[in-house]
Amino acid sequence: MASHEQAARTETGEVGTSDAAVSVPAARTGVPQPAAPPELDYNGRKHRRAMDDATLWDMARRIPAALIQTARLAWRVDRRMALTIVVCQLLSGIGTAVMLGAVAQALPQLMAADPRAGLARAWPALAVAVVAMATGAAMWILADWATRRLNPKIASAADLELVDLHMRAELAAYDAEGFGDRSQAAEIGALRAVDLADDAKTLTNGLVQLVSAAAVLTSLHPLLLGVLLLSVVPRGLGGVIAARVDYRVHDRTISARNVRGMMRWWLTTAELADELRANTMRGYLHFWYRAMCDRVEGRELEGAKPYLRITLLAASLGGLFTLGMWASLAGLVLAGSMSTAIAGTAVVASQTAGRALNSIIRYSTVMFHHGLYLSDYYEFIDEVRAMTTARGTAQARAPRQIRLEGACYTYPGKETAAVHSITLTLNRGEVVALVGENGAGKSTLIRMLTGLTVPTDGTVQWDDTDLAAADAETVWRHVGLVPQKNGHWPLAARENITLGQPREHGDERIWAAAEQVGMTKALRELPDQLETLLARSVWGGHELSGGQWQRLACARAMYRQPAVLVLDEPTSEMDARGEHQIFRELRTMAPDRITVVVTHRLDNVRMADRVIVLEQGTVREQGSFDDLVATEGSLLGELYALAQDR
Structure with a gap:
């Protein structure tokens, strides 16, 4: 339920409309009264009503x-600061005890019939009390200093x-x-x-x-x-x-x-x-x-x-x-x-x-x-x-061939496999296009090809190395991935290209990667070129367009010069010129690597050596673009015909 104040506003028809946030009756402005926000309650949170339901014993038991x-x-x-705090706490308590004991000794003397004589006899105890109080205060300050460190x-x-x-x-x-x-x-x-x-x-x-x-x-x-x-x-x-x-x-x-x-x-x-x-x-x-x-x-x-x-x-x-x-x-x-x-x-x-x-x-x-x-x-x-990546010790090398044998993957908590019983072979020098409707299993298959996940059944092998038994870091060292959602990292333009890679190659290789994706002109026009911070929300930062961010993500993958290059919808926000340049570079780079491209723009599929069409987690068909489109009953032919009718 809304609060009493908000409910009253609802009843009187007040809404915030002006720049000064003045409430204006809806009847006078003719503006329809908005509905109040729904009441949300996170009933699933673990410690709901923890304090309300706790007994004093529960609190006493949990606090230690x-x-x-x-x-x-x-x-x-x-350890040094932790020990300092403990020692200071103990010394502070001792100081309090000494102070109270000294006060107990001094008071009888101060209440004597002769005040001067009583004060003379009490001053040693009073001095001890003052020193004890000062020591306690100093210990508290020292403990506070240690805590701040x-x-x-x-x-x-x-x-x-x-x-x-x-x-x-x-x-x-x-x-x-x-x-x-x-x-x-x-x-x-x-x-x-x-x-x-x-x-x-x-x-x-x-x-x-x-x-x-x-x-x-x-x-x-x-x-x-x-x-x-x-x-x-x-x-x-x-x-x-x-x-x-x-x-x-x-x-x-x-x-x-x-x-x-x-x-x-x-x-x-x-x-x-x-x-x-x-x-x-x-x-x-x-x-x-x-x-x-x-x-x-x-x-x-x-x-x-x-x-x-x-x-x-x-x-x-x-x-x-x-x-x-x-x-x-x-x-x-x-x-x-x-x-x-x-x-x-x-x-x-x-x-x-x-x-x-x-x-x-x-x-x-x-x-x-x-x-x-x-x-x-x-x-x-x-x-x-317990869920960190620790699969095996085999050292993966740049593959000449990737083989999937009956590979399946089922997500946790799901009964139906996202990808099941896939048997494929991908070869170096080949450009493979993955095509399929939403939910066909393309992203899951990419994860298995690159070792991001290992199949729940079947195997994925890079040459003779089973990825389930390989050191994952040695696998990813040979992978270049451009995902659908790529990072707009709040770093300098240089780091956005070299991210994760050593800098021993110098800026020449950075500019070469930028040239491959058509970003050279845009980077040179930045205020500080490669040193420009790409984060508009930070003072002095600069923002790129959506297509420029995609080009930068492609440059990041190409800078790695990977043995396995995977691009998932890499040109969805690019103009026609940028898209043409990316796919032209993919063809140029193809002989030295295994290239996999996922795209819904089927005209781009023509550049692939082989098209693999997925449907409901299985391979529906595969072959060259022209052969599949010309085949009666082909899913690729159906999708391509629909794209041409738009």
């Missing part, structure tokens, strides 16, 4: 696990491991059900690993301070530990309940915030600016975005009232228990069971313990929440590590 995971990560990235290393280590494993995972991992959701949760865990380091430092400091205060109070009088609990328990319970309220608001708004964040990128990116304006989308999309903002804002405001009620109640109970503590101390003093000095020390210690407990409660709930996502991170890391 989160601390251990954080400590492992910190120890792995920088540790945080960027933790962030980089967690992120790098996640990215590296993604890049090394088998492509089948991406097709596994829920992989994207688990990846997103792991990414959140990686981001929150930094927060956990800070939270863990503050939490452990609170624990150390609380233990120090409790130890001092117990040594002064056994009853003081109970008095301490009376003073801090209400605030602790209030903190837990308030944290539940905070998390409930977070849980109820996570869908709206996530969708709003995704939409914000689309509304502000240059890539969609033309479509947004020319198709008059701005009015509705502004209304939609504002409605989502209202939805989040309304629910956060709804949570403010119970939060205030809980904190006021906890503060009131804490005040009552604090009065009870003071009354208990007064009773002990009047009964002669405790000196006034010890009672004063108890008040100071209870205040220290109260602040420590507030930190413990606050950061325990935060760590509980963050720890859920850190667990996701480690679980996902283990999952992807």
